[in-house]
Amino acid sequence: MTQSETPIAAPAEQSGEKKLSRIQQRNRTRIMEAALDVFSAHGFRGATLDQIAKAAGLSKPNLLYYFDGKEAIHVMLLNRLMETWLNPLQELDPNGDPLEEVMGYIHRKVQMSREFPRESRLFANEILQGAPRMKPHLESGLKPLVDEKTALLRQWMDEGKLAAVDPRHLLYSIWATTQHYADFEVQIDVLSPSDEDPFEGADAYLDTLFRKLLTP
Missing domain, CATH: 1.10.10.60 (Homeodomain-like)
Known part of the structure; x- marks a missing residue:
């Protein structure tokens, strides 16, 4: 290595x-x-x-x-990022209202794209390079968390509390649609009307989209 x-x-x-x-x-x-x-x-x-x-x-x-060098700075940034990045998913409450728990997660992810666009792009760049510094953490930290939360989502779907979709791909879709606004911020700013807040529009649109998708 x-x-x-x-x-x-x-x-x-x-x-x-x-x-x-x-x-x-x-x-x-x-x-x-x-x-x-x-x-x-x-x-x-x-x-x-x-x-x-x-x-x-x-x-x-x-x-x-x-x-000590560039590597040390980058690794410290990634360590700090991962704790922040995983918190919203960790907070999905098994005892909460399933639809509102998922929608709350989506709204928090949009908020994070607004508040932490640099962190989102840092994460995206690391993944695009093959995650050489982060892959062990993805395997030991992120994957068990995703396994746990997809099992919870599947349970809610089996109980008829959410519409039945693939829970893992549901999470992928949430990440793709929310983090897009940070990772492609320049494009979003160019394409959005100057008098509109793209994050407010994203929040409203994704609320409508995922409520329609997940309402049983």
Whole structure:
């Protein structure tokens, strides 16, 4: 395994970090924010430490004081992203109203596309490159969660509480339709009327679409 293929570490595998001063914390935050901009725009392969340092307003040697290299920054961003990304799916409540639980999940995914477009593109770029750093986490974290929630969706469908569709492909469709608004943000902005909020339109449209699909 090459350095560029170092897998993302599960949270329990991450080593503890020494306490940073306020200035060090501020600089580290600047680096992470700058790296998120650069990686989401150029992907891992296209991004450089020089670009990240320039965006952060720091020298490259200063950046390397905080991180060992581009790989270390990218892996930390992915670790933070995965926790945020999985939360809405984890929150599907087996004791809630099935249709409202699914619709709430969809609305939260649209909200995340609005709030975290860079994170969505970071994730998409990693997947498009074959997930060399994230694949172990997809296998150990995401897949068991999806297996659990598709079983719950299937149970609701078998009980007649949701229309019967393939639950796994239902999740794929939700991801595709909600994350599109972040991953293709530039295209959405160009094509949408200037006086309309595309995310409000997406929220309303996807509510109608999936309610019609899933109402038994």
